[in-house]
Amino acid sequence: MRRSLTERERRGAALIILTLVLAAAYWLLIDSWFAGPLRDINAQAQGLREQQQRYAGVLQHREALQQQLQKARDDPSSNSSLLPGDDPSTVAADLMQRMADSVSRHATSGAGCVLTQRMPMTPEQDSAEPYRQVNVSLTLSCAVEPLIAFLHDVEYQRPFLFVDQLSVRRNANAPAHGGAGKLEVHLLVRGYLQAASVEEVAP
Secondary structure, three states, X not given: OOOOOOHHHHHHHHXXXXXXXXXXXXXXXHHHHHHHHHHHHHXXXXXXXXXXXXXXXXXXXXXXXXXXXXXHHHOXXXXXXXXXXXXXXXXXXXXXXXXXXXXXXXXXXXXXXXXXXXXXXXOXXXXXXXXXXXXXXXXXXXXXXXXXXXXXXXXXXXXXOEEEEEEEEEOOOOOOOOOOOOEEEEEEEEEEEEOOOOOXXXX
16 A cells, blocks of 8 residues: 655655746746846857957058068069969960970880870859969879879979879779889869959958
């Protein structure tokens, strides 16, 4: 037979139930309607204050940044870092020819190297950017030695170029035994040219 609760146990159970009811009422009526939104507002305000402080710090250095930018534009060495020309299509064609000439210089090194395919790529760009990208996609049939020499030319000679993608695999027609022979190499080369007009640093 089930034992009935004593007076003390009933009071304890009532207090527990009352505490749970009050906690639920606080969460439903106060925290979810007032305290929670206030915490969110405070967090957003703190984020805005931090953002404002960062922008204020940038504005304090605005004049120095403009002077550094102008100095970089006037530096003759900086001009040689960019691809010459104004039209991206023409510059892309010149870059493909530059890559073909580089491959030709190493064509007889080791087992040789041949440029089998080249294609200009036109990435979407923000017109406000001070420099425009020019990308070309290249496919080579190349041995290890000339490939290393070609990649060295791309990375270290001016104008500055960057290899964004590089895929190297063994040729499907390579013999099962012996050296790898020529490798199938696909790479995406990126360079920059000066934009048609460069805007001043906004205040």
